[in-house]
Amino acid sequence: MNRRDVLKAGLSLTALTPAMGWMNLLAHQQQEFNNGDGQLDHPDRYKNLPADAPTIAMVIYEGFTVLDLIGPYQFLWALMDRRVRIVAKKKGPITADTGIQIIADTTFEECPKDLDVLFVGGGTEGTLLAMQDEETRKFFADRGKRANHIVSVCTGSLILGAAGLLKGKEATGHFAARDLLSEFGAKPVNKRTVEDGNIMTGAGVSAGLDLGLALLAKLGGEDYAKLCQLFFEYDPNPMFDYGSPEKAKKEDVDMSIQMVEPFREAVKKFAREIRHEKE
Numbered sequence: 001m002n003r004r005d006v007l008k009a010g011l012s013l014t015a016l017t018p019a020m021g022w023m024n025l026l027a028h029q030q031q032e033f034n035n036g037d038g039q040l041d042h043p044d045r046y047k048n049l050p051a052d053a054p055t056i057a058m059v060i061y062e063g064f065t066v067l068d069l070i071g072p073y074q075f076l077w078a079l080m081d082r083r084v085r086i087v088a089k090k091k092g093p094i095t096a097d098t099g100i101q102i103i104a105d106t107t108f109e110e111c112p113k114d115l116d117v118l119f120v121g122g123g124t125e126g127t128l129l130a131m132q133d134e135e136t137r138k139f140f141a142d143r144g145k146r147a148n149h150i151v152s153v154c155t156g157s158l159i160l161g162a163a164g165l166l167k168g169k170e171a172t173g174h175f176a177a178r179d180l181l182s183e184f185g186a187k188p189v190n191k192r193t194v195e196d197g198n199i200m201t202g203a204g205v206s207a208g209l210d211l212g213l214a215l216l217a218k219l220g221g222e223d224y225a226k227l228c229q230l231f232f233e234y235d236p237n238p239m240f241d242y243g244s245p246e247k248a249k250k251e252d253v254d255m256s257i258q259m260v261e262p263f264r265e266a267v268k269k270f271a272r273e274i275r276h277e278k279e
Contacts, residue, residue: 063126072212122154
């Protein structure tokens, strides 16, 4: 597709540059697939980026919830002028709470100090362990104080809170743990996505798709975000209108919260411990 074809398709100039970069990448992959031996080539999409190109650090840890990562990643991947890194304490496969493994390509130590986006998703037991890990908290506190955007999905906001990044800030998270944000000085808000200054937080799990789209619009422009939304066919129409506490039966909401009660109590206990340490 050439420049004229893109413009004929109704794509505005503000979306033209990133869209062409994305199209070129897809075209290269298709050409390699058609001309090769049936094995899909994965070109280094970052090879033409300058060394100081903005970095999006998406942090994972053992026991994270995979959709918290993949939803936003699908949208942020489309930003052709930024380098997306999957960051963890160690390189290699990191196992999500469902058993799926994601490969971390960057360690805490290797992660650039000045980030465009610092992102983390949630979980339960894995999230608690990440919060309790001093090295992890120090990493978030250090990178967070310089990052242009600090972003979380689900209970990932508790990790931000434990690192001291949410004091006095409005934030959201999974409904079964959202109130716990106040344990770290944050102001819990019952919304799908919440933005307070340079901090953007999303509600539970699937809210990462909404948050990813919103962040893409902020970083790449609304026109390009709309193009990506269309290409990804992000047009939610679930079988049941039951995906929030306000729409569900009270007994189901209570059961959902009860399922994570040990996690809730452990978070409260840890919050008391770190408050005591600072006194």
